[in-house]
Amino acid sequence: MPRNRGAPTATSSASTVNSPRPRSSMPVATISAPGRSGRIATWVRLSLPLLSDVIYVLALAGPARFAGQYGLTRVGRQAVPWPARSNSRARAVKALQLRCGGPPSLRWHAVPPKLSRSRDHREEDSMAIVETRYGKVEGASIDGVHRFRAIPFAAPPVGERRWRAPEPPEPWAGVRAAGGDWGTQAWQAARPGEGPLKFVFNSANAEKRDExxxxxxxWTPGIDGAKRPVLMWIHGGGFTGGTGATPTYDGEILSRRGDVVVVTINYRIGALGFLNLNEVTGGRIPSTGNEGLLDQVEALKWIRDNISAFGGDPGNVTILGESAGAASVCALLAFAPAKGLFHRAMPVSGGGSSANPLERAVRVSEAFLEKVGLTGNDVDKLLALDPETITDAGLGFSMPDGLGNFRSVIDGTDLKGIPVDAVKHGAADGISVFAGTQRDEWRLFTCRSPLAENLDEAGLVAEVSKTVEDAQGLIDGFRRILKGRGHWTDPVSVLAAIETGRRMRMPSIRLCEGIAARGHPAYQYVFTAESPWDGGILRSCHAIIIGFIFGTHAFSDESIEFFGGGEAEDMLAxxxxxxxxxFARTGNPRTEALADLVPxxxxxxxxxxxxxxxxxxxxxxxxxxxxxxxHNVG
Known part of the structure; x- marks a missing residue:
């Protein structure tokens, strides 16, 4: 398959690709701004180079911070140095610090600006064109951040490519539009959501399901050849839903605030991404059940080969993800094909304690075949099934153990064991880790399920007895703990506390313990801020942290209803x-507020x-x- 092996480069124009400036061999961009603002920007660039660099710094930080709309606040002394810059930018940074009244050792921050509710309808400052190894892409440049959407990082996994490892994308001619449309999402069941949860979980392209x-x-603050830290976000959704195009994951604020490159990805999910058919078809469909993980690896390879053209550093890549995304992050720590492709890892709400043993993965595939009425000999018919049938069949049965059908598979080759156990044997050596959970993770699920209406004390004991020998002892213990904190002690609340520990908190702690036991630094966090939704019934639940990581907590009325949108929430973000x-820049998450944090x-x-x-x-x-x-939980 033909591939463009040339080094990726970056330019910017409203309609044409500009030649790079002769004095530099690095990828550059000349931003063409429309109207009066464009003439002013051109005059500044030509007449006052130092002022231009100051304006650059201000643009990175966000114009609203200095316009007084949100109020400038001093976060305090920075735990790590300001990122390295060119000489002129360093002078601009120093001048800006002095102008703000603080010495160079102080870093000034504003409370994160809130995304405009009509951010897709704001006037674009310019269009930016970047040349990747596979072709040119044109993104939108808005408020100092360049945005590129729906860039293909692999060939379409359709036809003969279904249930196989991803392949690099085919090169394209001309310039691919990447500034507006979100593209497609992986095939999945509809996720209508309700109330504010629509904002948290629903995608911006829900009607565009496609293999x-x-x-x-x-999202990047500059396509200028700089080497910024890269953060690749892996979405959650139980390995059966989700997309990188969820509005909560908009990377604009995080990119601008930290002078970092933010990447969100799609990957195959459900029966199209995590179904092992190799065993039941005798190898004629060679899927291991880790095709979704291999998609994530392919995205990391794309970052390695192309992110420098977007102002990112392929030598400083952080993977982070929430829920199934956190499970993916932990799996990638132990996944052989991912070695060397990332340097830091932040699993959010998950610690890598689960993966499908091969024998269970085979039972899942046998149940799937029964659901679609085929056998392992019907290879052609399997490849001809429409994706909706495959998706629905994958969700149409439950395994006797009650666990999800789809997750990473211990195939004995790429993944040789439970990720959290693999870490104890050195799988994460050399990788910085920052792991944690919310205090009340499982309330999101217990308080929104039929269980909440019907669970009594006998039902609670029955549920806990499925995984714990001394169920009553554990229940009594957590009821005492919750009562001491002034929290609810009803059966649903007790079950939520137990499941939070079993599924989330203890695996995260075990992950950090395993890394520490090998003499390597790992950092732990716990998120305790509570959702105001429905009178606070969810408390500090699953997913509440996401809007604060991205700064999208106050994007809309619905998001504010779930995350909260006052000054306290802004400061927490x-x-x-x-x-x-x-953490992405140095491997150390300390800040002024967290100055005492140690591994x-x-x-x-x-x-x-x-x-x-x-x-x-x-x-x-x-x-x-x-x-x-x-009680040996977690």
Whole structure:
């Protein structure tokens, strides 16, 4: 297959590709701004180089910060140095710091600006063109951030490519439009959501389900040859839903605030991404059940080969993801094809304690074949099935153990064991890790299910007995803990606390313990801020952290209803984003508010607590951990 092996480059124009300036061999962009603002920008660039660099710095930080709309606040002394810049930009940064009244060792931040509700309808400052290895893409440049949507990072996994490892995309001629449309999402069941949860979980392209879904989105403050940290976000959705195009994952604010490149991706999910057919078809369909993980690896390869043209550093890539995305992050730590493609990892709400053993993966595939009325000999018919039939069949049965049908598969080759156990044997050596959960993860599921209306004490004991021998002892212990905190102690609340530990908190702690045991640094956090939705019934639930990572918590009335949108929430978002940014830049998530944070160990259990206020605590919620450990939970 022909491929363009040339190095990716970047230019910018309203309609044409400009030649690079002769004095530099690095990819550059000349931004063409329309109207009066364009003439002013041109005059500044030509007449006042230093002022131009100052304006550049202001643009990175966000114009609203300096216009007084949100108020300038001093976060405090930075735990890590300001990122390296060219000499002129360094002078501009120093001048800006002095102008703000702080010495160079101080970093000034505003509370994160809130995305305009009509952000897709704002006047575009310019169009930016970047040349990747596979062709040119044209994105939109808005408020100092360049945005590129729906860039293909792999060939469409259709036809003979279905249920196979991804292949590089075919090169294209001309310039591919990437500034507006979100593209497609992986085939999945409709996710209508309700109330504010529509904003959190629904995609911006819900009607565009397609097998041809292997696309990514990029936000960058500059296509200027700089080497910015790269953050690749892996969406959640239980390995059966989700997309990189969810509005909550808009990378504009995070990119601008941290001077980082943000990438969100799609990957195959459900039976199209995590179904092992190799065994039942005798190898004629060679899917291991890890095709979705291989898609994530292919996105990392695309970043390695192309992100420098977007102002990113392929030598400093952080993978982070939430829920199934966190499980993916942990799996990639132990996944052989991913080695060397990323340098830091942040699993959000998940610690890598689950993967399908091969024998279970085979049982899932046998149940799938029964559902579609085919056998392992019907290879041609399997490849001819329409994607909706495949998706529905994958969701149309449950395994006797009650666990999800689809997740990463321990195939013995690429993935040799449970990720959290593999870490104990060195799988994550050399990778910086920042892991954690919300305090009340499982309330999102228990409080929104039929279980919440019908669960009584006998039902609670029956549920807990499925996984814990001394169910009554664990129930009594958590009821005492919840009562001591002034929290609800009804059966649903107790079940939520137990499941939070079993499924989320304890695996995250075990991950950090495993890394620490090998003498490598890992950092732990817990998020405690609560959702105001429905009178606060969800408390600090699953997914509540996402809007604060991206700064999209106050995007709309619905998002504010779920995340909250006051000054306290804005400040929390600032603290969390700065911690994530510092971690991506240096491998250390310390900030002024988290100045006492040290790598996790079993003696101090130092933990960043993202609440009101953000702070560091040693061994927070220790009684929970001891109770879970006593009952071998997690």
């Amino acid at each position: 041809d879904c292997l696309q990514l989105n990029v 600032a603290h969390l984003q700065d911690s994530v940014i510092n 996790y160990d079993e003696e101090t259990r130092s933990t960043a607590v993202f609440g009101h206020p953000a702070r560091v605590e040693n061994a927070p919620f220790e009684e929970d951990r001891l109770l879970w450990a006593q």
